[in-house]
Amino acid sequence: MGQKVAIVGSGIVGASIAYELSKISDLTVTVFDRLPAPVEADLSVCPTSTGAALGVLMGAISKKEKGHGLQMRLTSLEAYETLIPELEILTGSVIPFNRQGILMLEFEEDLTRWQRLVEIRRSQGLTLEIWERDRLSANFPHLRLDGVKAAIYSPCDRQVNPVVLTHALIKAAQQNGVTFRFDTAVTGAIDHELHTPQGKFATDWIVISAALGSTPLTTAMNQPVEIRPVLGQAMHLRLDKPLHTLQPVITGNDVHLVPLGGGDYWVGATVEFEENAVTLQPDRAQWNAVMNQAIAFCPSLADAKPIRSWYGLRPRPQGRPAPIVELLPGYDQVLLATGHYRNGVLLAPATAKMVRDTIVEAGSGSC
Ligand SMILES: Cc1cc2nc3c(=O)[nH]c(=O)nc-3n(C[C@H](O)[C@H](O)[C@H](O)COP(=O)(O)OP(=O)(O)OC[C@H]3O[C@@H](n4cnc5c(N)ncnc54)[C@H](O)[C@@H]3O)c2cc1C
Numbered sequence: 001m002g003q004k005v006a007i008v009g010s011g012i013v014g015a016s017i018a019y020e021l022s023k024i025s026d027l028t029v030t031v032f033d034r035l036p037a038p039v040e041a042d043l044s045v046c047p048t049s050t051g052a053a054l055g056v057l058m059g060a061i062s063k064k065e066k067g068h069g070l071q072m073r074l075t076s077l078e079a080y081e082t083l084i085p086e087l088e089i090l091t092g093s094v095i096p097f098n099r100q101g102i103l104m105l106e107f108e109e110d111l112t113r114w115q116r117l118v119e120i121r122r123s124q125g126l127t128l129e130i131w132e133r134d135r136l137s138a139n140f141p142h143l144r145l146d147g148v149k150a151a152i153y154s155p156c157d158r159q160v161n162p163v164v165l166t167h168a169l170i171k172a173a174q175q176n177g178v179t180f181r182f183d184t185a186v187t188g189a190i191d192h193e194l195h196t197p198q199g200k201f202a203t204d205w206i207v208i209s210a211a212l213g214s215t216p217l218t219t220a221m222n223q224p225v226e227i228r229p230v231l232g233q234a235m236h237l238r239l240d241k242p243l244h245t246l247q248p249v250i251t252g253n254d255v256h257l258v259p260l261g262g263g264d265y266w267v268g269a270t271v272e273f274e275e276n277a278v279t280l281q282p283d284r285a286q287w288n289a290v291m292n293q294a295i296a297f298c299p300s301l302a303d304a305k306p307i308r309s310w311y312g313l314r315p316r317p318q319g320r321p322a323p324i325v326e327l328l329p330g331y332d333q334v335l336l337a338t339g340h341y342r343n344g345v346l347l348a349p350a351t352a353k354m355v356r357d358t359i360v361e362a363g364s365g366s367c
Contacts, residue, residue, distance in 0.1 A: 005359065019169045031181065034186075035048070039167075046311065054256055056346075058157055061157050091171045104151060128152060130150055131153050139244070140244050142298060207337055226317070231281075233282050233287045234266055234268025236264065254271070323339050323340040
């Protein structure tokens with residue numbers, strides 16, 4: 001093929017695409033990001049969505065029974081099983097990847113829907129278990145089960161550190177010949193040319209994986225794709241010792257408790273929408289509601305030491321489902337890989353494969 005691909009954005013989505021494309025020897029791949037360096041951890045205001053993410057990978061435990069969205073989730077989950085060890089070998093990094101599953105506390109009496117999902121997942125080759133309260137308290141003695149009717153345990157689901165993973169993807173892509181140009185904002189583009197303040201860049205394909213930055217960029221290209229921010233706050237807490245021997249992600253009423261090893265946990269996240277186009281700022285009351293929920297099912301957290309709190313913005317497509325992985329209307333070789341909203345870490349490998357397939361199939365059709 002011998003084609004050039006320019007990727008805009010080096011968050012988890014752009015980095016995953018870069019690594020996937022780096023395995024195709026006759027593609028020349030360049031990634032542009034307006035930030036001066038790869039995504040950072042340890043900030044209180046995260047300039048990228050990836051830097052704020054908890055990395056919870058909800059595949060089997062998603063309530064979706066079938067369809068493209070579920071297929072993307074399951075493709076990604078399967079991909080992660082080999083991707084993580086592959087990246088660790090290639091880069092020498094250790095990528096925190098929790099293989100102990102996800103435990104979801106259920107507050108509804110009626111479990112019919114879950115019983116049905118257990119059967120569906122079995123037919124899809126996946127395990128979901130419904131745990132009674134007795135089993136729950138025997139395995140998780142620190143949980144307070146007020147109002148909890150049962151729990152759903154999903155041993156196939158995972159959690160990964162999004163920042164460490166993104167760094168490993170970037171490093172592996174660089175080792176395979178991908179060029180990363182940081183501090184380079186893309187201000188506009190036509191089919192075969194990117195515009196940056198440093199000059200123009202000729203390319204065959206453009207992949208827009210710029211999350212919230214996709215809206216101004218596609219507007220400059222006269223095909224606006226509206227992606228709006230949904231703010232999420234989270235916190236890193238430290239206890240003297242781990243809560244339980246088994247350390248899955250525990251989730252209840254949409255609040256996640258993510259074990260990091262030892263007595264360290266992430267708690268999050270709020271889901272805060274824009275009101276009347278007022279610039280989003282973290283809402284203390286919404287954070288308190290998340291923390292109170294976490295303490296309600298895990299009282300020991302009330303005594304935990306706060307290590308860091310942060311917030312970031314999730315990229316949510318306006319008026320259509322997440323994510324958007326398709327050609328930009330009116331352009332032959334501009335691909336959108338954006339708007340992953342609450343599941344960009346989960347969906348990144350499947351997104352990367354879709355982008356690869358589109359580029360490879362188009363190349364095999366040409367002379
Ligand atoms: C609090 C919180 C918790 C979350 N938890 C989870 C979770 O548990 N599991 C999960 O799967 N997802 C989670 N998410 C969602 C997930 O973080 C996002 O879906 C994902 O990070 C999106 O990745 P991205 O690469 O598209 O975006 P980003 O990480 O935002 O990356 C976009 C990149 O594009 C660059 N860019 C933008 N415009 C331009 C331009 N014009 N030129 C050059 N570069 C540009 C930016 O600098 C940035 O580096 C969470 C999000 C938040 C906020």
